[in-house]
Amino acid sequence: xxxxxxxxxxxxxxxxxxxxxxxxxxxxxxxxxxxxxxxxxxxxxxxxxxxxxxxxxxxxxxxxxxxxxxxxxxxxxxxxxxxxxxxxxxxxxxxxxxxxxxxxxxxxxxxxxxxxxxxxxxxxxxxxxxxxxxxxxxxxxxxxxxxxxxxxxxxx
Amino acid sequence: xxxxxxxxxxxxxxxxxxxxxxxxxxxxxxxxxxxxxxxxxxxxxxxxxxxxxxxxxxxxxxxxxxxxxxxxxxxxxxxxxxxxxxxxxxxxxxxxxxxxxxxxxxxxxxxxxxxxxxxxxxxxxxxxxxxxxxxxxxxxxxxxxxxxxxxxxxxx
DNA sequence: GTAGAACCTCAACCAAAGTTGAGGTCAAGC
DNA sequence: GCTTGACCTCAACTTTGGTTGAGGTTCTAC
Numbered sequence: 001x002x003x004x005x006x007x008x009x010x011x012x013x014x015x016x017x018x019x020x021x022x023x024x025x026x027x028x029x030x031x032x033x034x035x036x037x038x039x040x041x042x043x044x045x046x047x048x049x050x051x052x053x054x055x056x057x058x059x060x061x062x063x064x065x066x067x068x069x070x071x072x073x074x075x076x077x078x079x080x081x082x083x084x085x086x087x088x089x090x091x092x093x094x095x096x097x098x099x100x101x102x103x104x105x106x107x108x109x110x111x112x113x114x115x116x117x118x119x120x121x122x123x124x125x126x127x128x129x130x131x132x133x134x135x136x137x138x139x140x141x142x143x144x145x146x147x148x149x150x151x152x153x154x155x156x
Numbered sequence: 157x158x159x160x161x162x163x164x165x166x167x168x169x170x171x172x173x174x175x176x177x178x179x180x181x182x183x184x185x186x187x188x189x190x191x192x193x194x195x196x197x198x199x200x201x202x203x204x205x206x207x208x209x210x211x212x213x214x215x216x217x218x219x220x221x222x223x224x225x226x227x228x229x230x231x232x233x234x235x236x237x238x239x240x241x242x243x244x245x246x247x248x249x250x251x252x253x254x255x256x257x258x259x260x261x262x263x264x265x266x267x268x269x270x271x272x273x274x275x276x277x278x279x280x281x282x283x284x285x286x287x288x289x290x291x292x293x294x295x296x297x298x299x300x301x302x303x304x305x306x307x308x309x310x311x312x
Numbered sequence: 313g314t315a316g317a318a319c320c321t322c323a324a325c326c327a328a329a330g331t332t333g334a335g336g337t338c339a340a341g342c
Numbered sequence: 343g344c345t346t347g348a349c350c351t352c353a354a355c356t357t358t359g360g361t362t363g364a365g366g367t368t369c370t371a372c
Contacts, residue, residue: 007340015348016349017347017349026331027348027349028330028331028332029329029330029331031350032329032330032331044338046337046338046349047337047338047349047350047351048337048339048348048349048350049349049350064270066329068267068270068271068274069267071329072328073328094277097274097277101271101274101275104267104270104271104274105271107267108264108268111224111260111263111267112264114220114223114224114260115224115257115260115261115264118253118256118257118260119257121250121253163369171318171319172318172319173318173319182360182361183318183319184360184361184362185360185361187320188360192359200368202319202320202367202368203320203321203367203368204318204320204367204368204369205320222359227358227359228358228359228360229358
C-alpha cells in the first residue's frame with residue numbers, strides 16, 4: 001500500500017517485470033514465450049522490452065488455453081490467426097474461447113468415458129479379463145476390425 | 157491367421173516382443189518401464205527377458221493410469237504397494253482403480269469448472285475485464301487472501 | 313551349421329515447457 | 343557519479359516419457 005507505484009511508461013507500456021508480477025508468470029517465461037512467437041514486445045532505446053497493456057489479456061488467454069491442455073505450439077498457431085494490425089476485439093477472443101472450449105469438451109468427454117469404464121472395472125476386477133475394454137486394445141479390439149473405438153486414440 | 161503361433165515358453169512365459177505386440181507398447185518402452193521399476197522380468201540363461209502372463213494386465217493398468225494423467229513415477233509408487241510375493245488379486249487391482257478413479261474425478265472436475273468459466277467468458281468477452289476469474293489470478297484473486305481458489309492450483 | 317530375426321546393453325537424442333546461470337548493460341535514487 | 347536493482351543475451355540444464363542407433367549376442371529354422 002505504501003510502496004511507490006510502478007513506473008508509468010509513455011503510452012501505458014509495461015516492463016517485463018511488471019507483466020511478470022501482474023500476470024503471475026516468470027520473466028524467463030515471458031522471454032520464452034517471445035522466443036516461441038506467442039507474444040511480442042517493443043524495445044526501448046536501451047533494448048528493454050515494453051509491452052502494451054493488452055499483453056496481460058494475451059498472457060491470460062495463453063494460460064487459460066494451457067490449463068485446457070493445449071500445447072503452446074497450438075496456442076501460438078491460434079494466436080497467430082488474430083488480426084495483425086488492430087488490437088483483438090472481444091469477439092476475436094470469444095472465437096478463440098469457443099474453439100478451445102470445443103477441445104476442452106473433447107478432453108472432458110474422453111476422461112469421462114475412461115472414468116465410466118474404470119467404474120465398470122472396479123466392480124468386476126475385469127482388468128484381468130480378456131474382454132475388458134480397458135485392458136488391451138491391441139489384443140481385443142484390434143482383432144474386431146477397424147470400427148469405432150471405446151478408448152482414446154493411441155498416441156502413436 | 158496362417159502365421160505360425162508365437163513360441164510357447166515354459167510356464168506360459170512371454171518374450172518382450174510378444175508382450176510388445178499384445179500390449180501395444182514398443183519393446184523400447186518395456187525396457188524403459190523396467191528401468192523405471194514399473195515392471196520386472198525374469199531372464200533366460202541367454203539373458204533374454206521372460207514375463208509371466210500377468211505382465212499384460214500390469215501393462216494395461218499402467219496405460220490406463222497414464223490415460224488418466226497420472227505420471228509414471230506415481231504409477232510406479234502405486235504398483236510398488238501391490239503384494240510382493242503373490243500375484244495381485246482382483247481386489248488389489250480394484251483398490252488401485254478406485255484410487256485412480258478419485259484422481260480422475262478430480263481432473264474432470266477441474267476441467268469442467270474451467271469449461272464453465274470459459275463459457276461465461278465467451279458470452280461477455282470478459283477476458284478483457286479485471287473481474288474475470290479466468291483472467292488473472294495473481295491480479296485479482298491473490299489480493300483476496302489465501303482462501304479457496306476457483307482455478308486449478310498453479311504449477312509452480 | 314549358418315542365415316536372419318529377435319534380443320541384449322548403453323549412450324545419445326527428441327520434444328515440451330521452462331529454469332538457471334554467466335557475463336554484461338541500463339536506469340533511478342542518493 | 344556511483345550503487346543497486348532491473349534488465350539484456352545466450353547457452354546449458356531440468357523433467358517426463360520415451361525413441362534411435364551402434365555394436366554385439368541368442369535363438370530358431372532351414
